[in-house]
Amino acid sequence: MAKTKSECGPAADSAAPDVQNTPTIWERIDAPRGARTTLSHERIAEAAIALADAEGLDAVSMRKLAESLGVATMALYRYVNSKDELLELMTDAVGTASELVADPNDWRAVFREAARRRRETALAHPWLPAAQAQVPTSLTPNRNLALERMLAALEPLPLTGDQKMQLIRALDSYARGAADGEVNQRTMLERRGYGADGDVRLLLRSNMQWLLRSGRYPLFAKLVTDGLAPVDAVGEFELGLEAMLDGLAARFGI
Amino acid sequence: MAKTKSECGPAADSAAPDVQNTPTIWERIDAPRGARTTLSHERIAEAAIALADAEGLDAVSMRKLAESLGVATMALYRYVNSKDELLELMTDAVGTASELVADPNDWRAVFREAARRRRETALAHPWLPAAQAQVPTSLTPNRNLALERMLAALEPLPLTGDQKMQLIRALDSYARGAADGEVNQRTMLERRGYGADGDVRLLLRSNMQWLLRSGRYPLFAKLVTDGLAPVDAVGEFELGLEAMLDGLAARFGI
DNA sequence: ACAACGGTGCGTACGATGTACACAAGGCGA
DNA sequence: TCGCCTTGTGTACATCGTACGCACCGTTGT
Numbered sequence: 418m419a420k421t422k423s424e425c426g427p428a429a430d431s432a433a434p435d436v437q438n439t440p441t442i443w444e445r446i447d448a449p450r451g452a453r454t455t456l457s458h459e460r461i462a463e464a465a466i467a468l469a470d471a472e473g474l475d476a477v478s479m480r481k482l483a484e485s486l487g488v489a490t491m492a493l494y495r496y497v498n499s500k501d502e503l504l505e506l507m508t509d510a511v512g513t514a515s516e517l518v519a520d521p522n523d524w525r526a527v528f529r530e531a532a533r534r535r536r537e538t539a540l541a542h543p544w545l546p547a548a549q550a551q552v553p554t555s556l557t558p559n560r561n562l563a564l565e566r567m568l569a570a571l572e573p574l575p576l577t578g579d580q581k582m583q584l585i586r587a588l589d590s591y592a593r594g595a596a597d598g599e600v601n602q603r604t605m606l607e608r609r610g611y612g613a614d615g616d617v618r619l620l621l622r623s624n625m626q627w628l629l630r631s632g633r634y635p636l637f638a639k640l641v642t643d644g645l646a647p648v649d650a651v652g653e654f655e656l657g658l659e660a661m662l663d664g665l666a667a668r669f670g671i
Numbered sequence: 672m673a674k675t676k677s678e679c680g681p682a683a684d685s686a687a688p689d690v691q692n693t694p695t696i697w698e699r700i701d702a703p704r705g706a707r708t709t710l711s712h713e714r715i716a717e718a719a720i721a722l723a724d725a726e727g728l729d730a731v732s733m734r735k736l737a738e739s740l741g742v743a744t745m746a747l748y749r750y751v752n753s754k755d756e757l758l759e760l761m762t763d764a765v766g767t768a769s770e771l772v773a774d775p776n777d778w779r780a781v782f783r784e785a786a787r788r789r790r791e792t793a794l795a796h797p798w799l800p801a802a803q804a805q806v807p808t809s810l811t812p813n814r815n816l817a818l819e820r821m822l823a824a825l826e827p828l829p830l831t832g833d834q835k836m837q838l839i840r841a842l843d844s845y846a847r848g849a850a851d852g853e854v855n856q857r858t859m860l861e862r863r864g865y866g867a868d869g870d871v872r873l874l875l876r877s878n879m880q881w882l883l884r885s886g887r888y889p890l891f892a893k894l895v896t897d898g899l900a901p902v903d904a905v906g907e908f909e910l911g912l913e914a915m916l917d918g919l920a921a922r923f924g925i
Numbered sequence: 926a927c928a929a930c931g932g933t934g935c936g937t938a939c940g941a942t943g944t945a946c947a948c949a950a951g952g953c954g955a
Numbered sequence: 956t957c958g959c960c961t962t963g964t965g966t967a968c969a970t971c972g973t974a975c976g977c978a979c980c981g982t983t984g985t
Binding site: 927941 | 959960962964967971972973977982984985
């Protein structure tokens, strides 16, 4: 994206500290708005998410979104500076943290919950990984909330601030990778004609011809023909999650 | 994407086994081609990657790519059925596995190498995560090669095929998440005007106003004002990696 | 040597997209 | 009630992916 027409000519000195001072959408979003409020950031995000859930991320165009809101296309631009910002809005909005069930003092329970939530959100909104990859974001309200909760859980432990962040980022890396991977796989299954909750082995089977013909992957081929059990997605996610938690706990002595 | 004009009308029965038999590009790619070969999959992938590296993924349009190859736009479509397939080509081509240095019998060394390679590839081609998210792929030649190598490393161990796959996927999840996260962060830094290898704390500083004004993230705010050390990206990646390896090894008793 | 044929590259055209810009309209403070 | 600033509208343009039909050429069968 970033197809702004003006390309910002002579190029902004990329070393200057206060250059690029464009406030993020999150700083603008809380400002009170004037008259005639038929639209709102919330309504826009909600409609966009509904559209993406129903017809995929590609279907989320400014025109279609505006139409689904009963509004002219350009009206959206009073709330969003670019489509990228719309995506930012969407990725934040799907992560509304709702109530937490984990014991806030049990850090492993809190981390587990955060990881599971991330996975579930991604599976519920399969366009999420693509949106996040297209519009790099962190420091978004809901992500910060999750961060804050994890920091709270680590509060009683004897860790430096840097260590806490390392812990959180490591866990987050796993959760992100696992969630994205799973979405990836489901999307692939769907595109190839099997339902999103089909069996991965169907995919393997349909591509086996090519796999076997080039004898380049003998071990993998053997594995496939010997027969793999159906993948237990939740179980596998939990396994990696526990492995990561164990490994981190051991490494930090907690 | 997937903007094919014909939308495939009456809808293909999504349960039928041999429906959607469109061969992947990987099955077509090895077929011998006829006359006048000014183009090739390799040349196309190479040029596309160069373009993406130089000007970002958005700059990779069929027109620009064709121009950079000194060829008409539509010529590309003799090698690629859609832009999605071009992205598939690109994501596979950046992963050319080159020589392996790890002792092929030391599974941890092999896994480490695979994870590091993944991270390095993503950092060298920051558009990769976006491309992968946009066009779900696995079963691509180079990814299968990596898989094969890991399977080989696990060969001497007393594990079932399913366990091997679990091990590999868990490790891959971490590597993927960590790499994507790092790329994400660098891209953000760049967009905000700090160089890609700038300090994350600059980003925090520039958004602190908003963070502090809403007193919603007290712990995080405290962390930031107390001062965080500059992030050691490699060290942090390695830490999570070792934690994951330890945790997995323990869990599988290997 | 030559003809024909199938694979290769080209040019044009169309619908859709993001968004710049100038204008209309509608609610709030004076 | 009047003005004014904010919100919503309409039009226009560059660019995108790609369908379609034609031109070209290397190979192969005679």
